[in-house]
Amino acid sequence: MNLWVIFITGLTVGGLTCLAVQGGLLASVIAAREEEEIEKGVNTKNPILSTATFLIARLITYTALGFLLGLFGKAVGINQTVQTTMQLAAGIYMIVVALNLLNVHPIFRYAIIQPPRFLTKRIRNQSKSKAVFAPALLGAMTIFIPCGTTLAMEALAISSANALSGALIMATFIIGTTPLFFGVGWITSVLGDTFREKFLKIAAFAVLYLGIISINGSLVALGSPINLNSLFASTPKQQVVTSQNVEIIITSSGYSPNTIRVKKNLPVQIILTSKDAFSCASAFRIPSLGIERNLLPNETQTITFTPKQIGQIPFTCSMGMYRGTIEVI
Secondary structure, eight states: HHHHHHHIIIIIIIHHHHIIIIIHHHHHHHHHHHHHHHHHHOOOOTHHHHHHHHHHHHHHHHHHHHHHHHHHHHGGGGOHHHHHHHHHHHHHHHHHHHHHHHOOOGGGGSOOOOOOOHHHOOOOHHHHHHHHHHHHHHHHHGGGOHHHHHHHHHHHHHTOHHHHHHHHHHHHHHHHHHHHHHHHHHHHHHHHHHHHHHHHHHHHHHHHHHHHHHHHHHHHTTSOOOOOOHHHHHOOOOHHHHSSSEEEEEEETTSSOOOOOOOSSOOEEEEEEEOOOGGGGGEEEEEGGGGEEOOOSSSSSEEEEEEEEESEEEEEEEEESSSSEEEEO
């Protein structure tokens, strides 16, 4: 186990892939807080408080998860259905936040996360408690919507079969992703203080976009025939291979080949070879066949099945970001 490599992974590709969903949650809660402060006529004294709270809660939660993964080994894992459902819920929440910021309808205000009443009664500074509660809660909830790189780190924590090693793996990786998340949170907060009203509109459309991307990715990962990819674009065919026995190379940027032609009623063997894959591409899924494989950064696994119908069988990563197609002829 090389903790330095894990840190660099979090600092680079890990931060970028995780930012797609989790960064949207951070931006949405900061934007919602800005909107609340504008209504109160308050100019925040500490714009980084929400970001720091989000990141601290995220670090604590993932470190605890790493401890459990290392302690229980393969007995503890992340259910794919739960992960994708939470990604879908996160996307819906981001859209609700955006619609609230755009003042589409007052009903969306009720969906913004606020601390429970009993908690606010016990804290003297009620406005400060609100600034802390929502980011901390969302930071902890990101454990349910890990990106593919995080899944790879979780698989590494499981394989360590040691509670301390598992905790160190996850803590090191999350610390590595922190600078990018902090930068997004800081920029969001500073722009909010500087431009205020204009920023809210910009933030609303940015959060709306991230929400749509999150929902679309979850629909693709669930194998839904209705998604943005099917409605507006097809999978770009980088390389087409016609064979019943195919090796798919998995890298951080996707799959090669990403289009395979096979014959109906004949066995198909797909060899998945991961080559330094530190992205959600390492979490390989064929939703319609119920096939799920989580690969370590450098690992090989084999999938076999027999297609019974002519048509297309899509495959994708766990977040619906990278995809391909098996064409049955």
